[in-house]
Amino acid sequence: MKRSTTQRRAPFPTLEPAEPPKQLSALETPTPVVDLDRLAHNLDRMASYCTLHGLALRPHVKTHKSPRIAADQIRLGAVGLTCATPRELEVMGDVSHDLLLAYPLVGAAKLARVMYIPHQVKLTVALDSSAALGQLAAASKVSQREVDVYVEVDLGMHRVGVQSPTDAVALAKQILQHPPLNYAGIAFYPGHVREHVKDQDANVERLRGDLGVYIAELDSAGVHPRVVSGGSTPTAWRMHEVPGVTEVRPGTYVYNDRTTAELGACGWEDCALTVLATVVSRAVPGQAVIDAGSKALGREPMRGVAGEGFGVVLDHPDVVVARMSEEHGILDLSTSDWNPQVGDQVRIIPNHVCVVVHLNDVIYGVRDSIVETSWVVAARGRTETEAAIES
Amino acid sequence: MKRSTTQRRAPFPTLEPAEPPKQLSALETPTPVVDLDRLAHNLDRMASYCTLHGLALRPHVKTHKSPRIAADQIRLGAVGLTCATPRELEVMGDVSHDLLLAYPLVGAAKLARVMYIPHQVKLTVALDSSAALGQLAAASKVSQREVDVYVEVDLGMHRVGVQSPTDAVALAKQILQHPPLNYAGIAFYPGHVREHVKDQDANVERLRGDLGVYIAELDSAGVHPRVVSGGSTPTAWRMHEVPGVTEVRPGTYVYNDRTTAELGACGWEDCALTVLATVVSRAVPGQAVIDAGSKALGREPMRGVAGEGFGVVLDHPDVVVARMSEEHGILDLSTSDWNPQVGDQVRIIPNHVCVVVHLNDVIYGVRDSIVETSWVVAARGRTETEAAIES
Numbered sequence: 001m002k003r004s005t006t007q008r009r010a011p012f013p014t015l016e017p018a019e020p021p022k023q024l025s026a027l028e029t030p031t032p033v034v035d036l037d038r039l040a041h042n043l044d045r046m047a048s049y050c051t052l053h054g055l056a057l058r059p060h061v062k063t064h065k066s067p068r069i070a071a072d073q074i075r076l077g078a079v080g081l082t083c084a085t086p087r088e089l090e091v092m093g094d095v096s097h098d099l100l101l102a103y104p105l106v107g108a109a110k111l112a113r114v115m116y117i118p119h120q121v122k123l124t125v126a127l128d129s130s131a132a133l134g135q136l137a138a139a140s141k142v143s144q145r146e147v148d149v150y151v152e153v154d155l156g157m158h159r160v161g162v163q164s165p166t167d168a169v170a171l172a173k174q175i176l177q178h179p180p181l182n183y184a185g186i187a188f189y190p191g192h193v194r195e196h197v198k199d200q201d202a203n204v205e206r207l208r209g210d211l212g213v214y215i216a217e218l219d220s221a222g223v224h225p226r227v228v229s230g231g232s233t234p235t236a237w238r239m240h241e242v243p244g245v246t247e248v249r250p251g252t253y254v255y256n257d258r259t260t261a262e263l264g265a266c267g268w269e270d271c272a273l274t275v276l277a278t279v280v281s282r283a284v285p286g287q288a289v290i291d292a293g294s295k296a297l298g299r300e301p302m303r304g305v306a307g308e309g310f311g312v313v314l315d316h317p318d319v320v321v322a323r324m325s326e327e328h329g330i331l332d333l334s335t336s337d338w339n340p341q342v343g344d345q346v347r348i349i350p351n352h353v354c355v356v357v358h359l360n361d362v363i364y365g366v367r368d369s370i371v372e373t374s375w376v377v378a379a380r381g382r383t384e385t386e387a388a389i390e391s
Numbered sequence: 392m393k394r395s396t397t398q399r400r401a402p403f404p405t406l407e408p409a410e411p412p413k414q415l416s417a418l419e420t421p422t423p424v425v426d427l428d429r430l431a432h433n434l435d436r437m438a439s440y441c442t443l444h445g446l447a448l449r450p451h452v453k454t455h456k457s458p459r460i461a462a463d464q465i466r467l468g469a470v471g472l473t474c475a476t477p478r479e480l481e482v483m484g485d486v487s488h489d490l491l492l493a494y495p496l497v498g499a500a501k502l503a504r505v506m507y508i509p510h511q512v513k514l515t516v517a518l519d520s521s522a523a524l525g526q527l528a529a530a531s532k533v534s535q536r537e538v539d540v541y542v543e544v545d546l547g548m549h550r551v552g553v554q555s556p557t558d559a560v561a562l563a564k565q566i567l568q569h570p571p572l573n574y575a576g577i578a579f580y581p582g583h584v585r586e587h588v589k590d591q592d593a594n595v596e597r598l599r600g601d602l603g604v605y606i607a608e609l610d611s612a613g614v615h616p617r618v619v620s621g622g623s624t625p626t627a628w629r630m631h632e633v634p635g636v637t638e639v640r641p642g643t644y645v646y647n648d649r650t651t652a653e654l655g656a657c658g659w660e661d662c663a664l665t666v667l668a669t670v671v672s673r674a675v676p677g678q679a680v681i682d683a684g685s686k687a688l689g690r691e692p693m694r695g696v697a698g699e700g701f702g703v704v705l706d707h708p709d710v711v712v713a714r715m716s717e718e719h720g721i722l723d724l725s726t727s728d729w730n731p732q733v734g735d736q737v738r739i740i741p742n743h744v745c746v747v748v749h750l751n752d753v754i755y756g757v758r759d760s761i762v763e764t765s766w767v768v769a770a771r772g773r774t775e776t777e778a779a780i781e782s
Contacts, residue, residue: 028477028500031773062717084718086419103718104671106682106734109419128674131733152674159719160672160680191716280495281551283519283543289551291497295749299690325582326453326745327475327494328550342522343497354717358686358750361772381752382422 038272053240060251165217185227298355444631451642556608576618689746
């Protein structure tokens with residue numbers, strides 16, 4: 001794939017000239033590092049796909065939690081952003097005035113907080129129950145705030161979502177009875193369609209059928225879904241084959257990870273984020289211990305595709321992080337000729353990058369072995385710690 | 392067990408009188424909440440055990456990462472604190488001037504940062520290689536800083552640690568050649584001795600034997616270990632039965648968790664930290680979805696003891712968090728009569744509390760259903776985000 005280089009400088013200004021470039025080897029470990037060229041390429045690729053197929057791109061910020069990358073996504077044509085938490089909404093309100101909370105908004109504290117998002121931000125919320133609708137209707141009425149609502153439908157993930165077109169119609173009609181709420185459409189999350197992209201055909205076919213039934217029943221009941229929102233990263237590339245889909249919400253594509261690569265939804269050369277770690281012990285035969293454990297890598301298994309361990313070593317794909325403690329990662333060297341020494345740095349491609357980002361406050365941007373920039377994971381966590389009742 | 396209540400108010404001042412007590416139900420979820428009475432009891436119990444048996448208590452702060460709880464530990468008699476990261480050292484230097492980094496200190500950036508810890512703090516580092524020793528020796532010489540060193544020995548965990556008494560003797564003698572480093576003793580981590588406390592007898596017996604050999608060989612080689620440091624939470628209560636042990640480093644005991652309870656190393660009534668969550672969907676039959684997923688609970692399995700899922704519901708111990716996404720936890724209700732509704736709050740006892748704390752910035756302290764206080768997880772993360780090269 002040809003890589004776009006023309007646009008990459010604007011969103012990632014390099015350090016002030018007075019600050020000399022820092023070598024990767026000078027960074028304290030463990031820390032996530034992002035290859036800036038790969039990131040720029042990933043952003044371009046998804047934006048281009050969506051433009052080509054006329055799909056609205058509303059990327060999920062859960063993967064990067066960074067206003068800087070979100071601003072890039074908007075600049076490249078995203079119609080708005082998808083969030084999962086109030087914190088993500090608060091941070092991303094500075095970047096986009098069109099935010100979707102793709103999560104049932106339940107609970108007085110959370111509702112109150114979300115209603116405080118500045119009113120120039122157009123809010124959309126996805127939900128799947130009368131109970132959640134009732135809470136949202138009351139809050140929006142009190143705060144005199146229009147909120148668009150998607151009915152969440154379950155197309156096979158069995159996590160959230162109404163269970164039938166009949167239920168979807170009923171909930172859509174309920175929404176219409178609660179101005180200032182607006183019924184805007186439906187949302188689904190095809191996270192269960194994780195099989196290797198080459199084997200997805202049957203699942204995509206089933207999705208076409210199931211979604212078609214929902215849309216037809218909603219249409220005939222007079223509650224046409226203006227927006228049909230779906231698409232995780234592995235499935236996003238197939239969404240132009242699913243009639244009716246108007247919007248996709250991929251998150252992982254900005255960085256990608258071992259799962260995405262093994263699924264075939266990206267190449268290994270598209271994995272933009274690695275965890276830089278240092279070998280701290282070789283005392284036990286057959287293994288090397290690195291300073292990235294579950295508190296740096298997350299204890300995430302591979303999903304929808306085979307793969308042992310919790311991450312793979314960049315440049316040594318035969319070596320995985322076989323075991324972890326909180327701050328120790330154990331590289332299994334039993335089947336490798338590689339012989340890393342105490343003090344050597346290694347880079348790990350994690351199984352699930354969204355969890356790695358959530359574990360870290362700062363990300364470094366690199367090109368080759370030069371650290372060009374860094375950014376804060378501003379929407380990590382639940383709240384600004386200053387806001388707590390510190391006694 | 393009788394609970395101490397006399398000391399609990401000093402370390403946890405309640406809110407200013409002007410601030411009315413807040414109900415637990417008013418908290419935004421997901422959030423960790425700590426039962427203050429249980430916490431006080433747990434702190435007392437370990438301190439009393441160590442006092443009774445003449446063991447120096449050097450608690451590991453990785454579990455709470457909070458200077459406030461560390462100050463309590465010191466007040467109750469801890470000789471100092473154990474840390475795993477430079478950030479933990481930096482934060483805890485305000486609380487204690489006797490800190491152990493129970494982790495190989497490798498890499499120029501990390502060494503430089505640790506050498507900047509104020510010199511009034513007595514630093515001890517555990518290590519298991521000549522390479523790590525060489526780096527530490529060079530750094531301590533440059534910064535003219537005395538550092539005590541423990542030789543880390545592997546007594547069966549097979550994670551880090553020299554592999555034989557001969558290697559321990561050799562490394563101890565190397566330390567002696569590198570003033571201002573001081574050889575102070577040995578450290579081991581009996582994390583592999585996780586079996587149910589009733590079944591630990593054989594493991595404790597083996598530990599007595601193995602440790603005895605190490606101490607004897609070190610003694611006869613003229614490198615007597617002044618300190619013999621060991622003891623995780625599940626095994627701490629047996630350390631008085633292991634001759635030679637002078638110091639224990641339990642961490643988890645402050646909060647305990649499902650694993651600790653299932654192991655029998657604490658009672659269920661000693662689990663001080665739960666994750667407060669809200670039911671956000673009941674759409675899919677047989678399950679309830681809560682707003683605590685892997686980004687709030689951590690995807691930690693049970694260790695050394697059977698147990699499905701990622702946490703158990705307080706008051707409904709037959710219900711576990713069976714599956715998770717990043718922000719969704721799926722409660723399996725298939726074998727329960729409990730019928731929670733959208734909007735209901737639940738409290739989850741997590742499998743592994745240390746990882747939960749690391750995922751959160753703020754902890755709320757509660758008594759019954761009243762929120763009395765909160766504190767920041769100040770040593771969470773790797774660095775103050777302000778310190779990053781923000782462009």
